[in-house]
Amino acid sequence: MLEKKIEDIEIQLLLEGLYQRYHYDFRHYAWASVKRRLKQAREQMGFRSFSALQESLLHDPGMLGRLLGYLTIQVSEMFRDPSYFRAIREKVVPHLRTYPSLKVWIAGCSSGEELYSFVILFREEGLEQRTLFYATDINQDALGKAEAGIYDLDRIQMFTENHRKSGGKSSLSDYYSAAYGKASFDKSLRRQVVFSDHSLVTDAVFAEMHLVSCRNVLIYFDRDLQDRALGLFKDSLTRKGFLGLGSKESMRFSNHADSFADCVREEKIYQKRTE
Amino acid sequence: MGTSAEAIVIGASAGAVEALSVILPSLPADYEVPMLIVVHVPPDNKGILAQLFQAKCNIEVREAEDKEPISDGTAYFAPPDYHLLVEPDKSLSLSSDAPVLFSRPSVDVLFESAADAYGADLIAIVLTGANEDGAEGLRAVADAGGTIIVQSPEGAYASAMPAAAIAACPNARVMSLEEIAAYLQDVEKT
Numbered sequence: 309m310l311e312k313k314i315e316d317i318e319i320q321l322l323l324e325g326l327y328q329r330y331h332y333d334f335r336h337y338a339w340a341s342v343k344r345r346l347k348q349a350r351e352q353m354g355f356r357s358f359s360a361l362q363e364s365l366l367h368d369p370g371m372l373g374r375l376l377g378y379l380t381i382q383v384s385e386m387f388r389d390p391s392y393f394r395a396i397r398e399k400v401v402p403h404l405r406t407y408p409s410l411k412v413w414i415a416g417c418s419s420g421e422e423l424y425s426f427v428i429l430f431r432e433e434g435l436e437q438r439t440l441f442y443a444t445d446i447n448q449d450a451l452g453k454a455e456a457g458i459y460d461l462d463r464i465q466m467f468t469e470n471h472r473k474s475g476g477k478s479s480l481s482d483y484y485s486a487a488y489g490k491a492s493f494d495k496s497l498r499r500q501v502v503f504s505d506h507s508l509v510t511d512a513v514f515a516e517m518h519l520v521s522c523r524n525v526l527i528y529f530d531r532d533l534q535d536r537a538l539g540l541f542k543d544s545l546t547r548k549g550f551l552g553l554g555s556k557e558s559m560r561f562s563n564h565a566d567s568f569a570d571c572v573r574e575e576k577i578y579q580k581r582t583e
Numbered sequence: 584m585g586t587s588a589e590a591i592v593i594g595a596s597a598g599a600v601e602a603l604s605v606i607l608p609s610l611p612a613d614y615e616v617p618m619l620i621v622v623h624v625p626p627d628n629k630g631i632l633a634q635l636f637q638a639k640c641n642i643e644v645r646e647a648e649d650k651e652p653i654s655d656g657t658a659y660f661a662p663p664d665y666h667l668l669v670e671p672d673k674s675l676s677l678s679s680d681a682p683v684l685f686s687r688p689s690v691d692v693l694f695e696s697a698a699d700a701y702g703a704d705l706i707a708i709v710l711t712g713a714n715e716d717g718a719e720g721l722r723a724v725a726d727a728g729g730t731i732i733v734q735s736p737e738g739a740y741a742s743a744m745p746a747a748a749i750a751a752c753p754n755a756r757v758m759s760l761e762e763i764a765a766y767l768q769d770v771e772k773t
Binding site: 338339340341343344345381382383384524526527528530531534554555556557558560561 | 648649650651662665668669670671676677678679680681692695696699700
């Protein structure tokens with residue numbers, strides 16, 4: 309048991325060091341997942357202890373990117389949970405149509421699958437031209453991948469199926485070209501997109517949004533940090549703006565629950581209340 | 584008997600519904616020990632297991648929600664397509680990290696985090712299944728001093744998962760489903 313405790317101390321020190329040295333703050337991430345990810349990092353990078361990993365991280369800036377790769381890895385799909393995108397299309401888009409210009413924030417966009425899903429959906433609904441999309445993440449590598457829009461071809465079948473189930477009005481194959489086992493998404497999909505480094509933990513509001521979609525990011529935060537992020541979304545959203553969370557994420561345990569009303573309850577789509 | 588535990592974790596795959604149908608409905612309504620359960624199910628199988636077992640059990644059965652405090656007398660199923668973990672403050676958390684041994688939810692992920700949170704006050708059970716998920720996690724529970732139980736592979740619908748668990752943890756108690764049910768009925772909340 310004593311050995312376990314030492315490991316936990318080491319992990320806390322490592323996270324503290326990561327914050328003080330590089331200003332990446334994982335100190336309020338949900339412990340169990342962070343520990344699991346760090347264990348994986350330590351094993352695969354070949355360090356005997358977290359203390360050894362910490363020493364290397366503090367003295368070698370090259371380690372930062374590698375470690376962030378483990379800490380922020382997000383696995384997503386295009387149109388993941390098709391019923392969510394169907395609800396956006398059927399219940400949220402009719403409201404959005406009433407605005408002459410729109411801002412949409414994909415928070416924690418990782419390698420971009422969800423971003424492209426939204427852009428395609430908005431193009432199908434004729435809203436793309438009046439929309440500015442903000443795609444943000446703390447991981448530069450992931451942002452680079454999002455900006456490239458290149459995915460393994462063997463994932464496309466699932467993406468296509470999801471798109472169809474979401475009520476897609478076009479064929480997904482209209483948006484990518486396939487070569488050498490990769491699907492490369494058309495650069496026109498990025499015309500209305502701003503990619504940016506932004507942390508839900510340490511950064512502030514940067515624009516007034518009509519829709520924020522942040523899915524399966526908050527589950528990695530502890531309750532305090534979830535509250536901070538939800539506060540950020542609340543402050544970012546325009547009157548009656550929309551917030552979409554992951555299917556297992558809930559406002560229920562948050563201080564901001566009263567600021568939002570259910571829009572599509574079973575899809576975790578909320579609408580900001582008017583004060 | 585005098586056995587006590589703060590929580591029980593269970594992992595099952597192929598044949599899980601039949602196996603859990605022997606164990607869960609046998610527990611009385613005033614049963615206090617919370618149970619956390621991972622069953623390998625397809626991603627789009629929304630909430631079906633919790634509904635199914637709520638209908639036939641005396642105890643409360645729910646699908647786990649993120650950051651939910653663990654309540655006594657309740658069995659929580661991991662939602663399809665998410666890992667289920669236990670935080671040090673004994674609340675539940677979910678993750679959509681990559682599948683482990685092709686599984687999400689993964690038995691190993693649940694067991695390892697529960698071993699961390701509960702230490703020796705944990706009972707972990709590996710039931711029927713056709714892969715090797717759970718073996719590593721069971722070892723983590725054993726290392727933390729918890730009680731480890733494996734369904735006897737001979738009686739299991741699929742023997743690979745219990746067999747792998749026994750190979751990883753030769754000291755595990757090996758029991759039939761009926762014996763596991765009887766054993767759990769006598770466990771009291773720490």
